[in-house]
Amino acid sequence: MANIRPFCMPKWGIEMTEGTIAEWMVKEGEAFSKGQVLCLIETAKITNEVEAEYDAVLKRLLTPASEEAHPVGALLAVFADADTSDAEIEEFIAGFKPAETSVAAKGGGSAPAAATATPAAVAPAPAREPKKIVTNRAISPEALKLAEAEGVDIEPIEGSGRNGRITYQDVVQALRPERALSFNGSAQLVEDSPEAFASPLARRIAAQHGIALAGIKGTGARGRISKADVLALVKPTMAAAPAFGAPFELVSNQPQVQPFDKVRKVVARRLTEAKQTIPHFYLRVSAAVDELMALRKTANLVLGAKASINDYIVKAVALALVRHPDVNVQVHGDSVHSFPHADVAIAVASPKGLVTPIVRQADRMHIAQIAATTRALIDKAQAGKLGYEDMDGGTFSVSNLGMFGIEQFDAIINPPQGAILAVGGANRVAVEADNGDIAFETRIQLTMSVDHRAIDGAAGAQFLQTLKGLLEAPEGLFA
Amino acid sequence: MAKMMYRDAVVSTIAEEMERDENVVCLGEDIVGGMGTPGGPEAIGGIWSTSTGLFGKFGADRVIDTPISESAIMGAAAGLALSGKRPIAELMFADFIGVSLDQIWNQIAKFRYMFGGKTKCPAVIRMAYGAGYNAAAQHSQAVHQILTGMPGLKVVMPTTPADVKGLLRTAIRDDDPVIFLEHKALYGVSGEVPDDPDYMIPFGHARLSRAGQDVTIVSTGLLLGFCEAVADKLAAEGIGCDVIDLRTTSPLDEETILDSVEVTGRLVVVDEAPPRCSLGADICALVAEKAFASLKAPPLSVNPPHTPIPFARELESAYLPSVDKIEAAVRKVLSYR
Numbered sequence: 001m002a003n004i005r006p007f008c009m010p011k012w013g014i015e016m017t018e019g020t021i022a023e024w025m026v027k028e029g030e031a032f033s034k035g036q037v038l039c040l041i042e043t044a045k046i047t048n049e050v051e052a053e054y055d056a057v058l059k060r061l062l063t064p065a066s067e068e069a070h071p072v073g074a075l076l077a078v079f080a081d082a083d084t085s086d087a088e089i090e091e092f093i094a095g096f097k098p099a100e101t102s103v104a105a106k107g108g109g110s111a112p113a114a115a116t117a118t119p120a121a122v123a124p125a126p127a128r129e130p131k132k133i134v135t136n137r138a139i140s141p142e143a144l145k146l147a148e149a150e151g152v153d154i155e156p157i158e159g160s161g162r163n164g165r166i167t168y169q170d171v172v173q174a175l176r177p178e179r180a181l182s183f184n185g186s187a188q189l190v191e192d193s194p195e196a197f198a199s200p201l202a203r204r205i206a207a208q209h210g211i212a213l214a215g216i217k218g219t220g221a222r223g224r225i226s227k228a229d230v231l232a233l234v235k236p237t238m239a240a241a242p243a244f245g246a247p248f249e250l251v252s253n254q255p256q257v258q259p260f261d262k263v264r265k266v267v268a269r270r271l272t273e274a275k276q277t278i279p280h281f282y283l284r285v286s287a288a289v290d291e292l293m294a295l296r297k298t299a300n301l302v303l304g305a306k307a308s309i310n311d312y313i314v315k316a317v318a319l320a321l322v323r324h325p326d327v328n329v330q331v332h333g334d335s336v337h338s339f340p341h342a343d344v345a346i347a348v349a350s351p352k353g354l355v356t357p358i359v360r361q362a363d364r365m366h367i368a369q370i371a372a373t374t375r376a377l378i379d380k381a382q383a384g385k386l387g388y389e390d391m392d393g394g395t396f397s398v399s400n401l402g403m404f405g406i407e408q409f410d411a412i413i414n415p416p417q418g419a420i421l422a423v424g425g426a427n428r429v430a431v432e433a434d435n436g437d438i439a440f441e442t443r444i445q446l447t448m449s450v451d452h453r454a455i456d457g458a459a460g461a462q463f464l465q466t467l468k469g470l471l472e473a474p475e476g477l478f479a
Numbered sequence: 480m481a482k483m484m485y486r487d488a489v490v491s492t493i494a495e496e497m498e499r500d501e502n503v504v505c506l507g508e509d510i511v512g513g514m515g516t517p518g519g520p521e522a523i524g525g526i527w528s529t530s531t532g533l534f535g536k537f538g539a540d541r542v543i544d545t546p547i548s549e550s551a552i553m554g555a556a557a558g559l560a561l562s563g564k565r566p567i568a569e570l571m572f573a574d575f576i577g578v579s580l581d582q583i584w585n586q587i588a589k590f591r592y593m594f595g596g597k598t599k600c601p602a603v604i605r606m607a608y609g610a611g612y613n614a615a616a617q618h619s620q621a622v623h624q625i626l627t628g629m630p631g632l633k634v635v636m637p638t639t640p641a642d643v644k645g646l647l648r649t650a651i652r653d654d655d656p657v658i659f660l661e662h663k664a665l666y667g668v669s670g671e672v673p674d675d676p677d678y679m680i681p682f683g684h685a686r687l688s689r690a691g692q693d694v695t696i697v698s699t700g701l702l703l704g705f706c707e708a709v710a711d712k713l714a715a716e717g718i719g720c721d722v723i724d725l726r727t728t729s730p731l732d733e734e735t736i737l738d739s740v741e742v743t744g745r746l747v748v749v750d751e752a753p754p755r756c757s758l759g760a761d762i763c764a765l766v767a768e769k770a771f772a773s774l775k776a777p778p779l780s781v782n783p784p785h786t787p788i789p790f791a792r793e794l795e796s797a798y799l800p801s802v803d804k805i806e807a808a809v810r811k812v813l814s815y816r
Contacts, residue, residue, distance in 0.1 A: 169777070176816040183813075184692035186719040192686060200687035200723075201738040221734055222683050 004080040004092045005056065011072040012043065012388035018069040019043045021076065022262045028061040031082060039065075039076075040262055047266045048388050057082045059089050064150070138165035146171045184254055198225035205230045263352045275412050278331075279452040282410055285464045286443045289426055292474040293442065299367065299478075307371035310346070310400050313423055315370050315477050316470040318342035318362035321396055324463040328395045330416040331454045337416075339395055345414060346374060347399035350381040356397055356414050357381060357390045367477060398423060408445035418454050421467075422447040444471075481674060486666040488643035489529045489605075493567060495676055496651045497537050503651060504559060505530060506543040506552060507569030507605075526571060527607055527666055549575050553582035553604070560602040561590065565651060573608035573622045573660065587656045588631030599654040603647075609701055609751060610799055611664040616787040619795075621700075621751035624758050626658045627728040633657045633682055634729040636699045640670040642726060645680030652679070662700040683730035687739075691719020694809055695739040697762055698749040699725045702800055706749050709806045718813065728758055736762060737770050744775035745812045749800055754782035776815030781808045 009019050022040040026032045033055045040049055056079040063076045070076065075096055078089055130148040137154060139147070143166050147154050152174050159166040190203040196213035198206070202225050206213050211233050213225055220226030260268060292312060300307060321328040321342035330337040342363040345356040357377040362370055380386050395418055399411045402425030411422040424445040433439035446467070450460045470476050483491070497503045510530040512523040524531030534542040545552050549570060556568035570576060576583065583604065590600040610619040627634045635650055635657060637643040643661070650657035688703065689696075689710040696706045703724050710720035721739040725732065740746050746766050750759035759780025766778045781800045789795050 173816060178814075179816045181813065183716075183718045185717050186714050187690040187692055187721075189687065189690040197681055197684065199732075199735050199738060200685070200690075201735070201742075204690065221732075222681065222730070224681075224684065224734070226734060227738055 003056070004059075004078060004084060004088065006075050006092075006096055007038075007077040007079055009070050009072050009074045009076055010041070010050065012048065013392045016043050016072060018071045020067065020069045021063055021065045022047060022266075023065050024061065026058045028058055031055070031057045042262075042266055043388070046388055046391050047263055056080060057084075059084055060093065062093070138163065140165065140167055143168040143171045146175075150175055182255070182257055196225060197223065198230075199227065201227045202230045205234070209234045267353050270415070271412055274415050278413050278415065280410075280413060280449045281452050281457065281460075283448045283450065283457070283460050283464055284408065284445065285448075285468055286445045287468045287471040288441050288443050289471060290442045292471055293426070295474045303368050305368040305371050306375070307367050308374075309402075309426070310398065310423070311367060311371045311374055312474065312477055313400070313421075313471070314344050314346060314359055314362055314374065314398055315365070315367055316467055316474075317396060317398055317421060318344050318359075318365075319470055319477070320463055320466040322363045323466055324459065326459045327419060327450075327455055327463040329418040329454050330393070330395055331418055331451050332416055336418075336454045342396065343394040345391075345394040345397040345417065346377065347397055347411075347414075348378055348381040350384060350386070352384050355381050355386055355391065356394070357386055358392070358394045396420065402426060402444065408447055410447050411449050413449050413451055417451075419448055419450045419460065422449065480671045482669055483640055483672050484666065485637075485640045485643055485661070485668045485670075486527060486529050488640040488672055489647060489661065490524070490531055490533070492644050492647040492651075493530065494533060494536060496648060497533070497541060499676075500565065500651075501541075502563060503565045503567065504541045504543065505533060505537075505567045505569070506545050506555060506559075508545055508547055508552070508571055510534075510569055511539075511542055511544040525569060527661070527663070529569070529605070529661070529666075549579035550582055553579035553587065556602045556604065557582055557587045557590070557600065560587070560600040560656070561598055565601050565603070567603045567605060567651065570604060570606035572614075572618050573606035574617050574620045576606070576622055576625070583626075583632070583656075583658075584629055588629050591655065592631060600656050601654045602656045603650045603653075603659055604656065605659045605661060607663040607666075608660050609662040609664055610783075610788050610795060611701060613790070613792050613795060614663075615790040619788040623660055623699075623728050624750075624752040624756060626660075627731075627758060627761075628756075631656065632729060633727065634660065635682065635727050636660045636662070637726065638662075638665070638686075638700055638703045638724050640668065641672045642680060642686070642724075644672050645678050646682075646726060648677075649679045649682060653682070660700075664701045680726065682727045683732050685726055685732035685735040686724040687721060687735070688724050689714075689720055689722035691721050692742055693719045694745040694747060694813060695721045695723065695736065695743045696747050696749060696805075696809065697723045697725060697736060699728070699758075700751060702749045702751055702805075705800065705802045705805055708802050709809055712806065713809065720809070731762075731765075733765060733769070736766065740766050740770040741773045744773050745815075746774075746778040747805070747808050747812055748778070748780045749805055749808075750780060750782050751799070752782065753785045754780065755785055757782055776812040779808050779812050781805055 020042045022042045024039045025037050032038060032052050034052055036052045037049045038052050040047060058077055059080045060078040063070055078092060080089065131151050133144060133148050133154060135154060138159065139154060146168060152171055154166055157166050157170050157174050160170050161167045188204065190207045197218060198213050199220060205227060211230055216225050216229055218225035219229055296307060296309065296312060299305065325338050328339055328342055341361040343358050343360050344362045345358045347354060347356050359370060359373050377390065380390065397414045397417060397420040399420060400423040401409060402423055406424050407427060408424040409422045411420045413420050426442045426444050428440050429443050430438050431441055448460060448464055493505060507525060510525040511534040512525055524533060530542065552568050552570065556566040559566040587600055587602055590598060608621050612619060623634055623636060626632055633653065633655055635646050637646045647659060650659050689707055691710065691714065696710065698706045706722050710722050713720055721743060723735060723739060746763065748759035748762045750757050752758060754760065757780065759782055763778040763780050781804060783798045783800065789798055
């Protein structure tokens with residue numbers, strides 16, 4: 001049994017209609033095993049890894065990684081057992097009918113054919129037919145196969161093989177985009193000195209560190225002083241401070257070029273889009289949190305909960321959102337979606353970059369439940385295991401940089417959400433007490449970035465009033 | 480420091496060494512050049528003027544004019560070396576090596592090894608090689624790839640007058656046979672030469688003539704100057720080339736090449752010999768094997784085409800690796816993606 005199975009564009013959320021393959025981790029013809037990451041798929045909202053659900057071989061890769069979006073249900077690749085013949089695969093592709101797609105919770109694989117509430121009428125993307133190349137150019141068989149599969153025009157290629165024959169490497173080069181190169185430039189040339197038998201690099205390093213070569217015993221070829229011999233004498237300490245009044249010397253300051261990885265690219269693109277296209281306005285307020293801090297201490301003891309100040313802020317935000325439905329919104333093009341409950345996202349720094357998992361219906365949760373939920377989401381984010389379902393949707397984000405001593409900052413809205421709250425650290429500030437004396441209290445600064453397309457200034461301000469009230473009289477958070 | 484021509488560096492080094500050690504003798508065709516008129520204008524000293532004045536200084540016992548028989552010259556050099564002399568044999572054109580190959584390859588190169596180290600063979604065999612002189616296919620070849628592949632021989636290819644001085648002195652004092660290749664297009668090139676009568680450059684010790692961090696260019700002889708021109712042109716664009724003058728192809732300074740490629744990740748070898756089984760191919764293979772992890776582009780060797788050297792001036796300049804061809808090759812490895 002050949003066990004041929006299709007791999008289609010998964011449907012990860014009710015609003016997902018199409019996706020883009022950012023990268024394949026498995027090559028055509030390669031075997032993979034259950035749990036291995038097959039590819040990286042980008043949607044309008046997130047980038048997610050697709051894990052294999054079973055062991056098989058990637059027999060045919062129909063849609064290579066590109067900027068092109070493919071509809072949900074489109075056939076992306078064909079998996080089968082290793083011994084499956086090409087003819088069987090071709091037959092399967094020819095006869096393939098896309099299944100009705102339901103929401104897949106985890107990655108792709110063969111989407112189960114189940115009726116969905118909103119059947120998406122999706123035509124499969126036509127598989128790329130290898131384009132037959134007729135040429136009298138000399139070209140290696142593998143190079144021709146690759147050029148046909150990828151649709152490479154071989155005519156402009158200058159073959160590097162014998163008599164201009166095109167090699168596989170030449171076609172791979174033609175497929176790669178031109179890179180902007182950065183050069184490191186010239187280096188200092190250290191003159192050969194007859195008294196020291198040393199390699200050029202050893203001489204250069206010696207000159208850099210002010211080491212005299214005369215007395216060194218070389219361990220290199222033919223008793224020559226090598227790089228290693230000089231480096232052994234370079235003290236690993238800091239270079240001595242230049243004498244007072246010595247002229248300032250410029251040292252090499254070449255950049256290290258690190259191209260964005262896939263995830264960083266997506267984050268960069270979406271933040272740029274958000275900042276450029278959403279008309280942000282900012283509302284600032286500060287709240288006294290002495291009572292909240294005292295209450296948190298007591299509550300943690302009484303409830304045995306490990307809730308952080310941020311958990312209380314999430315709870316307060318959720319309650320305030322429910323009381324102000326005009327702020328509890330998502331903005332989609334020219335319509336506004338408002339929700340009865342508050343799904344609040346929290347910004348978490350993960351090894352893969354900034355992620356915003358969501359505490360669902362935080363308004364209905366008890367503080368201990370919020371604490372448990374945020375803990376679980378943060379752990380998942382740190383492990384790089386957050387899935388689409390953890391990050392999809394939400395109407396509002398809370399971003400807290402208080403732990404780094406930041407007093408206040410302005411955050412960028414996470415579309416399609418309507419607003420984001422930037423929370424600073426708690427500070428002791430002097431205030432006028434009731435009797436006219438000076439007293440000290442602990443305050444935090446809150447800055448809300450608001451999407452002016454859907455939320456007006458007054459609505460945002462009233463929401464913040466409610467939020468401030470909830471934080472300053474925190475017993476309401478246990479309602 | 481004195482300024483002198485490449486050819487004068489050869490003559491003066493031989494003279495200094497003959498002065499220092501009475502066992503040093505010279506032999507070759509026409510090296511007396513104008514017998515009986517020592518130092519006179521007719522005494523040209525070989526067709527390259529690389530033994531001018533030696534006959535007048537050292538006489539017929541130590542400066543030996545030979546018949547036109549390369550096998551005899553090399554055979555005599557082998558015998559002289561075995562019997563305690565230090566012969567410097569001139570072959571005139573390197574292309575004539577064919578008729579004396581048995582003496583060089585099967586005798587001189589193998590004596591010390593086959594006699595179990597009980598004797599040595601300190602012969603220096605000088606020859607003029609290289610194209611660019613419009614001397615046609617039998618008088619223009621670069622023979623280093625043949626000789627470098629022979630175990631038992633040391634092969635030297637100086638580029639500057641100072642290197643002639645330091646390397647020829649090392650060759651004469653070396654107890655093993657040394658092939659000393661002089662590029663005929665460089666004889667008239669001048670440069671500063673150290674005055675130290677003991678100035679020596681150890682074999683297997685390459686010279687860095689330009690320092691950069693983006694591409695390693697390895698060459699020798701006439702073509703090294705072309706590589707330097709390319710390096711200077713690219714330096715203006717912020718591209719840094721390490722230009723390595725090998726000086727000796729056997730022993731080969733692997734360490735300097737690999738150290739450089741570990742920094743630059745790119746290699747272009749510029750070699751005057753034909754491409755098949757060439758020095759360029761050898762160094763590309765070395766780097767592919769021992770610096771694979773550092774490479775950012777395939778290593779490249781620039782050679783003439785695999786043909787005899789043409790006589791016509793235009794064809795000869797099309798045959799040799801030119802500055803433009805070297806620059807194109809360097810840009811090719813720089814733009815590899």
